[in-house]
Amino acid sequence: xxxxxxxxxxxxxxxxxxxxxxxxxxxxxxxxxxxxxxxxxxxxxxxxxxxxxxxxxxxxxxxxxxxxxxxxxxxxxxxxxxxxxxxxxxxxxxxxxxxxxxxxxxxxxxxxxxxxxxxxxxxxxxxxxxxxxxxxxxxxxxxxxxxxxxxxxxxxxxxxxxxxxxxxxxxxxxxxxxxxxxxxxxxxxxxxxxxxxxxxxxxxxxxxxxxxxxxxxxxxxxxxxxxxxxxxxxxxxxxxxxxxxxxxxxxxxxxxxxxxxxxxxxxxxxxxxxxxxxxxxxxxxxxxxxxxxxxxxxxxxxxxxxxxxxxxxxxxxxxxxxxxxxxxxxxxxxxxxxxxxxxxxxxxxxxxxxxxxxxxxxxxxxxxxxxxxxxxxxxxxxxxxxxxxxxxxxxxxxxxxxxxxxxxxxxxxxxxxxxxxxxxxxxxxxxxxxxxxxxxxxxxxxxxxxxxxxxxxxxxxxxxxxxxxxxxxxxxxxxxxxxxxxxxxxxxxxx
Amino acid sequence: xxxxxxxxxxxxxxxxxxxxxxxxxxxxxxxxxxxxxxxxxxxxxxxxxxxxxxxxxxxxxxxxxxxxxxxxxxxxxxxxxxxxxxxxxxxxxxxxxxxxxxxxxxxxxxxxxxxxxxxxxxxxxxxxxxxxxxxxxxxxxxxxxxxxxxxxxxxxxxxxxxxxxxxxxxxxxxxxxxxxxxxxxxxxxxxxxxxxxxxxxxxxxxxxxxxxxxxxxxxxxxxxxxxxxxxxxxxxxxx
Numbered sequence: 077x078x079x080x081x082x083x084x085x086x087x088x089x090x091x092x093x094x095x096x097x098x099x100x101x102x103x104x105x106x107x108x109x110x111x112x113x114x115x116x117x118x119x120x121x122x123x124x125x126x127x128x129x130x131x132x133x134x135x136x137x138x139x140x141x142x143x144x145x146x147x148x149x150x151x152x153x154x155x156x157x158x159x160x161x162x163x164x165x166x167x168x169x170x171x172x173x174x175x176x177x178x179x180x181x182x183x184x185x186x187x188x189x190x191x192x193x194x195x196x197x198x199x200x201x202x203x204x205x206x207x208x209x210x211x212x213x214x215x216x217x218x219x220x221x222x223x224x225x226x227x228x229x230x231x232x233x234x235x236x237x238x239x240x241x242x243x244x245x246x247x248x249x250x251x252x253x254x255x256x257x258x259x260x261x262x263x264x265x266x267x268x269x270x271x272x273x274x275x276x277x278x279x280x281x282x283x284x285x286x287x288x289x290x291x292x293x294x295x296x297x298x299x300x301x302x303x304x305x306x307x308x309x310x311x312x313x314x315x316x317x318x319x320x321x322x323x324x325x326x327x328x329x330x331x332x333x334x335x336x337x338x339x340x341x342x343x344x345x346x347x348x349x350x351x352x353x354x355x356x357x358x359x360x361x362x363x364x365x366x367x368x369x370x371x372x373x374x375x376x377x378x379x380x381x382x383x384x385x386x387x388x389x390x391x392x393x394x395x396x397x398x399x400x401x402x403x404x405x406x407x408x409x410x411x412x413x414x415x416x417x418x419x420x421x422x423x424x425x426x427x428x429x430x431x432x433x434x435x436x437x438x439x440x441x442x443x444x445x446x447x448x449x450x451x452x453x454x455x456x457x458x459x460x461x462x463x464x465x466x467x468x469x470x471x472x473x474x475x476x477x478x479x480x481x482x483x484x485x486x487x488x489x490x491x492x493x494x495x496x497x498x499x500x501x502x503x504x505x506x507x508x509x510x511x512x513x514x515x516x517x518x519x520x521x522x523x524x525x526x527x528x529x530x531x532x533x534x535x536x537x538x539x540x541x542x543x544x545x546x547x548x549x550x551x552x553x554x555x556x557x558x559x560x561x562x563x564x565x566x567x568x569x570x571x
Numbered sequence: 572x573x574x575x576x577x578x579x580x581x582x583x584x585x586x587x588x589x590x591x592x593x594x595x596x597x598x599x600x601x602x603x604x605x606x607x608x609x610x611x612x613x614x615x616x617x618x619x620x621x622x623x624x625x626x627x628x629x630x631x632x633x634x635x636x637x638x639x640x641x642x643x644x645x646x647x648x649x650x651x652x653x654x655x656x657x658x659x660x661x662x663x664x665x666x667x668x669x670x671x672x673x674x675x676x677x678x679x680x681x682x683x684x685x686x687x688x689x690x691x692x693x694x695x696x697x698x699x700x701x702x703x704x705x706x707x708x709x710x711x712x713x714x715x716x717x718x719x720x721x722x723x724x725x726x727x728x729x730x731x732x733x734x735x736x737x738x739x740x741x742x743x744x745x746x747x748x749x750x751x752x753x754x755x756x757x758x759x760x761x762x763x764x765x766x767x768x769x770x771x772x773x774x775x776x777x778x779x780x781x782x783x784x785x786x787x788x789x790x791x792x793x794x795x796x797x798x799x800x801x802x803x804x805x806x807x808x809x810x
Binding site: 336350413561568569 | 620643655656659660662673
């Protein structure tokens with residue numbers, strides 16, 4: 077088969093994979109959301125492309141073009157970092173292809189081509205083209221401007237391959253990271269001036285058109301290198317073999333005294349300790365602890381209102397509640413049928429999860445004591461947030477869980493944020509009161525009495541919610557039972 | 572006694588299970604055979620209340636499985652990997668199941684000793700999580716766990732598949748022993764006619780969701796089944 081025909085065949089398979097995937101509806105929604113995001117960036121880029129030269133004229137009237145060249149390295153670096161975080165080597169499902177009469181090289185070429193059509197690349201057209209048009213109208217050499225714009229776009233495209241390579245090879249990542257550290261240190265100790273280096277480098281594309289060849293050579297080197305790297309790595313035992321970890325068993329006997337709930341708690345603690353995805357959720361909770369600093373230090377002006385303090389109080393103590401609790405019962409999705417056939421009542425199951433969430437919230441509250449240093453009012457907001465999380469939000473996340481029907485792949489750390497469940501309308505509706513409602517309750521109390529009254533009203537209602545725990549959990553249990561068959565069906569592994 | 576009456580399951584108009592009546596007295600070892608798509612796993616899933624039948628219901632010891640949960644006290648099953656917890660070691664998994672069924676750890680240890688030949692030294696003390704075991708060894712763990720606490724109803728979907736020949740023979744002996752004791756209702760589905768006729772005293776043949784044959788096992792059963800399956804012709808209406 078000719079390479080072109082082969083590529084066409086690959087794209088054909090890719091299209092079917094998308095259209096026939098079991099989660100087609102949700103992928104479509106995500107695609108639309110991504111489309112809107114891309115549209116946003118396209119607009120911003122067009123604006124930037126048109127505007128940047130005129131901004132430069134304002135800032136550096138003597139040499140606007142030189143100013144752009146001096147600053148462009150920041151943009152280039154940001155591009156690389158964003159790619160590193162967001163752009164992965166597109167996965168071609170190669171397992172069934174490996175034994176086919178297709179050269180491995182072609183499979184790699186296809187994957188790399190696929191990476192080129194990523195928005196990380198084509199969105200830049202919205203920046204470079206307007207910028208090129210604007211620059212042509214200035215008092216600059218048109219040939220130089222042409223080689224300049226080509227050189228810049230080649231360097232940004234090269235980031236595509238640099239990222240793919242660095243993302244998969246610790247060596248390349250190390251070298252790139254080392255280079256960044258050296259550059260950073262150089263700037264910090266004023267050994268050399270990145271602005272001048274960048275200015276000189278990019279200016280060269282304009283002054284000496286032949287330097288374009290150097291950029292192309294850099295791109296070619298990265299394409300060649302990453303192609304070689306992926307080709308060498310394309311064996312089943314390299315990419316797909318399971319690296320068995322040595323199991324460590326802790327008895328956790330202290331939980332045995334807690335009866336049936338202790339059984340579940342023990343299992344949940346093992347779940348968290350042994351799975352990347354669950355560890356990430358706990359880590360997110362820890363990050364949330366410091367989220368309040370943004371609000372309470374008045375670092376950001378729009379966050380200074382009292383309502384935002386309530387908002388922060390909820391977030392500071394509720395990190396685990398949102399990141400872990402929000403995905404109950406999906407944590408157990410891979411063995412849900414087992415749970416459903418054992419002597420397990422939803423009541424015990426839910427209560428164990430509830431305790432786990434409450435413990436974590438209390439632990440966060442203790443850890444968040446340092447906010448007391450910022451005044452008793454800040455601390456009151458944290459305490460009120462904690463009370464609301466325990467008294468009301470703990471119920472709400474469990475309620476939302478009845479409608480979470482996205483299985484979780486425990487072993488993968490990716491996708492821990494912004495999962496598909498984000499587009500589930502029902503869970504969104506239940507998520508709203510978790511944050512908006514306490515702000516409203518506070519506002520009501522503040523309106524009737526004063527700020528303290530607002531916090532006290534919040535705490536009072538939370539105590540009421542806490543007191544009603546058993547009937548509320550009983551009600552949630554009935555919803556779980558009703559959703560049982562749908563949930564089992566949704567958690568079935570889809571190949 | 573498991574009692575199935577007028578049970579049917581259809582997905583958007585296609586009937587995958589349609590059983591008029593099927594009684595399984597307590598202590599029976601029943602083998603379920605049939606080609607792919609015959610409805611074996613669907614029947615088991617209905618029995619375990621994992622899917623809701625379109626019509627009819629199943630009672631397990633007079634308990635309607637979709638209304639009561641008490642049948643879970645004396646029923647155990649291994650259908651597929653979703654009955655295993657990947658991040659536990661086999662030992663932890665067994666003690667989790669034991670504690671859920673309120674079985675003392677000592678009883679688990681005794682059972683594990685009895686199962687040593689079946690495990691063939693590849694399950695216990697491996698310092699590995701279940702997700703890192705091979706499919707065959709995962710299956711051994713899943714089957715072993717169904718025996719914890721001597722449940723009176725044991726459901727195994729394709730227990731022989733994925734096992735190496737030695738383990739298949741040992742599993743067959745194990746199941747035969749359980750069947751001969753006569754106090755366990757054993758439901759086994761299999762594509763291996765040889766094994767299943769040896770283990771089970773009664774064989775039910777399913778085809779497209781219907782019970783086609785219901786035989787007491789005797790020396791000629793295997794031959795009869797082989798003839799039946801050899802004569803199956805592709806059905807033009809399916810596809």
